[in-house]
Amino acid sequence: MDRGLTASSTARRRRAVLLVFFCTLIGAVSQILIKTGATELARQVAHPGLIHAAEGMFTNPWLFAGYSLYGVSAVLMVLALRDGELSMLYPVIALTYVWVSVLSFFIFRESLGAMKLAGIALIVIGVAVLGRKAKP
Amino acid sequence: MTTPVSSMVLVVVGSFIGSFGAVLLKAGAGRLSRSVRSVVTNWRLGIGVAAYGLSSVFFVLATTRGELTILYPLVSLGYLWTLIWAKLFFNEPLTKFKFFGVGLILAGVFMLKLSTG
Numbered sequence: 192m193d194r195g196l197t198a199s200s201t202a203r204r205r206r207a208v209l210l211v212f213f214c215t216l217i218g219a220v221s222q223i224l225i226k227t228g229a230t231e232l233a234r235q236v237a238h239p240g241l242i243h244a245a246e247g248m249f250t251n252p253w254l255f256a257g258y259s260l261y262g263v264s265a266v267l268m269v270l271a272l273r274d275g276e277l278s279m280l281y282p283v284i285a286l287t288y289v290w291v292s293v294l295s296f297f298i299f300r301e302s303l304g305a306m307k308l309a310g311i312a313l314i315v316i317g318v319a320v321l322g323r324k325a326k327p
Numbered sequence: 328m329t330t331p332v333s334s335m336v337l338v339v340v341g342s343f344i345g346s347f348g349a350v351l352l353k354a355g356a357g358r359l360s361r362s363v364r365s366v367v368t369n370w371r372l373g374i375g376v377a378a379y380g381l382s383s384v385f386f387v388l389a390t391t392r393g394e395l396t397i398l399y400p401l402v403s404l405g406y407l408w409t410l411i412w413a414k415l416f417f418n419e420p421l422t423k424f425k426f427f428g429v430g431l432i433l434a435g436v437f438m439l440k441l442s443t444g
Contacts, residue, residue: 267370272349273356278413278425281349281408285432288439306442313435314405 206231207320213284214267219259219290223298228253282321285314330393338398341385342405348378349405350412400437407433 228251229244247254271280289311293306295301355371366372382405389398406429413419 235328235437255397263427265376269352269356269359273359276413276419277349277353278419278421281346281409281413282429282432285403285406285436288436292439295347304442306438310438310440310442313431315435317428317431317433317435319428320424320431323424323428 203274205269205274206282207273208283209278210267210271211275212286214264214271215284216259216290217267218266218284218287219294221257221264222287222291223294224253224257225261228255228257253267279321281317286318289314334389334393334398335401337385337389338401339404341382341389342402344368344385345382345402346405346408348375349409350416351378353373353417362422373410374417384437386403396440399440402434403433 218313228247231245231253232247232251248258249255268280268284292301292307292311296303351371352375355369355373358369359365360373371429386398386402410421410425410429414421
C-alpha cells in the first residue's frame with residue numbers, strides 16, 4: 192500500500208477516536224444539564240408529562256443547553272463514524288457513564304464507592320483494549 | 328421491586344434498534360460531503376436518528392416497570408450487536424480483542440449501575 196495513504200488513514204482514525212472521546216465528555220455534561228433541568232421542571236410542575244418535557248426543552252435553560260449539547264455530541268459522533276470503525280468507536284461511548292459518575296461525584300456529591308470505582312476501572316480498561324491496534 | 332421479563336425484552340429490543348441506528352449513522356456519514364444537500368437528503372442519517380429516538384422510547388417504556396439496575400446494563404448489549412453488524416455491513420474485522428473489550432465494558436457498566444441501585 193502507498194505509504195502516504197496509510198499515514199493519512201492512520202491520522203484520520205486517530206482523529207476519529209479523539210472525536211468520540213470528546214463526544215462522550217460533551218454527552219456526559221449534557222446528561223448532567225438535562226438531569227438538573229428535569230429536577231427543576233419536576234419542582235415547578237407536579238406531574239410533568241410529555242408536553243411539559245417538550246416545552247421545557249425550549250423554555251428551561253438547563254434543558255435547552257443540555258439538549259443542544261446532546262445534538263453537538265451526535266454531530267461529532269457522525270463525523271467520527273465517517274473515518275473510524277463502527278465496531279471500535281461505538282463501545283467507546285460507554286466512557287459517558289464514567290464521566291457522568293465522576294461529574295456527579297463533584298457536582299451532586301454522589302458517593303463513589305469501591306464498587307463504582309471498580310466498574311469505572313473495568314470500562315476504562317475495556318475501552319483501552321478495544322482501542323488497541325489490531326495486529327496486522 | 329422485581330423486574331418483569333417484558334421490561335427486559337423491551338430494553339433488549341430497544342438496544343437492537345439502537346445498534347441498527349448506529350449502522351445507519353455510519354452508512355450515512357460515509358456519504359457526507361461539504362454540501363448542505365448531502366446532509367438534508369441523507370435518508371440514512373435521518374432513519375439512524377429516528378432509530379435512536381425509537382430505542383429510547385422502548386427504554387422509557389421498559390423503565391416504567393422494573394429496576395434500573397438490571398435494565399440499564401442491558402442497554403449496553405447494543406455494543407455487542409454493533410460488533411456483529413460492523414462485520415456484516417462494513418466488513419470490519421471481528422477480533423478477540425474487540426469481544427474482550429466489549430465484555431469488560433459490559434461488566435463495568437453492570438457494576439457501576441449495581442452500585443447506584
